[in-house]
Amino acid sequence: MKRSLYSLLFAALLGAVCAGLLTAARELTAARRDANAQAERIRHVLDALGVEYETDAGPKQLIQAFEKNVRTVKRDNVEFHEYVGSDGTVRAAAVLFGGKGLWGPIKGVLALEPDRRTVRRITFYQQEETPGLGGEIATRGFTQQFDGKKIVSPAGEPGLEFKPISGATMTSQRVKDMLNRVARQILESEAANGR
Amino acid sequence: MGASAPNMTGGMPGAGGRPILAFRAGVWNDNPIAVQILGICSALAITTRLENALVMGAAVIFVVMMSSLILSLLRKAIPRRIRMIAEVAIIATFVILVDQFLRAYYWDMSKRLGPYVGLIITNCIIMGRAEAFALHNRPGISVVDAAANGLGYTFILAIIGLVRELGGRGEIVFGEQVLVKIPDYPMNLVLTGAPGAFIALGFLVALLYALGLRKEREART
Numbered sequence: 223m224k225r226s227l228y229s230l231l232f233a234a235l236l237g238a239v240c241a242g243l244l245t246a247a248r249e250l251t252a253a254r255r256d257a258n259a260q261a262e263r264i265r266h267v268l269d270a271l272g273v274e275y276e277t278d279a280g281p282k283q284l285i286q287a288f289e290k291n292v293r294t295v296k297r298d299n300v301e302f303h304e305y306v307g308s309d310g311t312v313r314a315a316a317v318l319f320g321g322k323g324l325w326g327p328i329k330g331v332l333a334l335e336p337d338r339r340t341v342r343r344i345t346f347y348q349q350e351e352t353p354g355l356g357g358e359i360a361t362r363g364f365t366q367q368f369d370g371k372k373i374v375s376p377a378g379e380p381g382l383e384f385k386p387i388s389g390a391t392m393t394s395q396r397v398k399d400m401l402n403r404v405a406r407q408i409l410e411s412e413a414a415n416g417r
Numbered sequence: 418m419g420a421s422a423p424n425m426t427g428g429m430p431g432a433g434g435r436p437i438l439a440f441r442a443g444v445w446n447d448n449p450i451a452v453q454i455l456g457i458c459s460a461l462a463i464t465t466r467l468e469n470a471l472v473m474g475a476a477v478i479f480v481v482m483m484s485s486l487i488l489s490l491l492r493k494a495i496p497r498r499i500r501m502i503a504e505v506a507i508i509a510t511f512v513i514l515v516d517q518f519l520r521a522y523y524w525d526m527s528k529r530l531g532p533y534v535g536l537i538i539t540n541c542i543i544m545g546r547a548e549a550f551a552l553h554n555r556p557g558i559s560v561v562d563a564a565a566n567g568l569g570y571t572f573i574l575a576i577i578g579l580v581r582e583l584g585g586r587g588e589i590v591f592g593e594q595v596l597v598k599i600p601d602y603p604m605n606l607v608l609t610g611a612p613g614a615f616i617a618l619g620f621l622v623a624l625l626y627a628l629g630l631r632k633e634r635e636a637r638t
Contacts, residue, residue, distance in 0.1 A: 228496055229496040229499050232494065233502065233503075236503055240506050240509075240510040243514060244510060244513055244517075247517045250521075251518065251520065251521035251522075254521035255520045255521050258521070258524040258527075261524075353462075354463070354465025354609065355465070362593075389606060389610050
C-alpha cells in the first residue's frame with residue numbers, strides 16, 4: 223500500500239514537472255517560433271520572386287525587404303504578392319499554395335513572370351515528407367525543372383507537368399494536385415479580370 | 418566505485434566502473450547497431466544522405482547524454498514498477514524541449530532536424546541505455562556510456578549514409594554545398610531506397626565482424 227502510494231505520488235509529480243516544463247518552454251518560445259516561421263515564409267516568397275536581400279538577414283530585415291519591394295493584392299480569391307520594381311512595374315507575382323502531403327501539410331510559393339503564365343520559380347517552405355525521398359521536393363534539384371514552364375497547356379488546360387520523384391509516388395501525386403489546383407485558381411482569377 | 422554500483426550493462430562485465438571501458442564498449446565492442454542491432458529503425462530510415470546521418474547522430478548523442486544524466490540522478494527515487502513510464506516521460510520531455518529550443522533559437526538546424534525529432538523519442542538506444550546502464554550507475558559514468566553509445570551509433574550511420582549517397586546518387590551534398598559529384602551517374606534506386614539500407618547495414622556488420630569485432634566479443638565471454 224505504501225509502495226503503491228509512493229509510485230502514484232512519484233508519477234503525479236513527474237507528470238506535473240514534465241507538463242510544467244513543456245508548457246513553460248512553449249510559452250517562452252512562442253513569439254520567437256512564430257517569428258521564425260513567418261520569416262521562413264517571407265524568405266521563400268522573396269527567393270521565388272527574385273528579390274535581392276542580405277544573405278544573413280534576420281526576421282526583421284526580411285520583413286523590411288518584403289515591405290519595401292512587395293505589394294500584396296487580392297484578385298477574386300487569389301492573393302498575389304507582387305514584386306514591384308523602382309520604376310513601378312510589376313516584375314514578378316507570387317502565390318502561396320499548399321495541401322496535404324504524405325505525413326503532414328506541404329506549403330510552397332509559386333512565383334510567376336509578369337505574364338502570370340510562366341513560372342519564375344517554385345519553392346517549398348514547409349513539408350514533412352520522407353527525408354531522401356519525398357523530402358527532395360524542397361531541394362533546388364527538384365524545383366529547378368519548373369523554371370520557365372507554363373501553368374497552362376497549349377490546349378488551355380491549367381496544370382504543371384513535372385518529373386515525379388522515383389520512390390515517392392504519393393508525395394509527387396499530391397504536389398501535382400496542389401499545383402494543378404493553384405494553376406486553375408490563378409487562371410480563373412485572371413479570366414475574371416479579363417486577361 | 419564499482420562495488421556500490423550494480424553492473425547491469427548488457428553483458429559487459431566490469432565496464433560499470435571504468436570510463437575507458439564503458440567508452441570502448443559503446444563505440445566498438447557493444448556497438449548499439451553493429452552488435453546489439455538496436456536503434457536500426459532510424460539507422461535504416463534516415464541514411465539516404467551522409468548529412469542526414471550526421472545531423473541525426475548529433476541529435477541522438479545530445480539527447481541520450483542528457484536523459485542518461487537525469488535518469489541516473491533520479492535512479493534511487495524512481496519506483497521500480499513504473500520505471501519504464503518514467504524513462505519515456507523524461508526522454509520525451511527532453512526531446513520536445515530540445516525541439517522547441519531549436520525552433521526558437523536555431524531555426525536552420527531545426528529545419529534540417531525537423532522530421533527526425535520524433536524519431537529520436539522512439540530510438541531504442543536511448544531507452545536501452547537508461548534501462549541497462551543509467552538506472553544502475555552513477556551520473557558521471559552514465560554520461561560517458563551514453564556519449565559512447567551515441568558516437569557508436571553515429572559512426573555506423575555515417576558509413577551507411579556515405580555508401581548510400583555516393584553509391585545511390587553519385588554525389589555527396591551538404592546543405593547547398595556539393596562536395597563530390599560523379600558526372601552522369603545513374604541514380605541507383607536499390608541503394609537510395611529501403612533495400613539499400615538493409616544491404617549496406619548487412620555488409621557493414623559482416624565487415625566489422627571480419628575486422629575483429631567478433632573475436633573481441635568471444636574473448637570477453
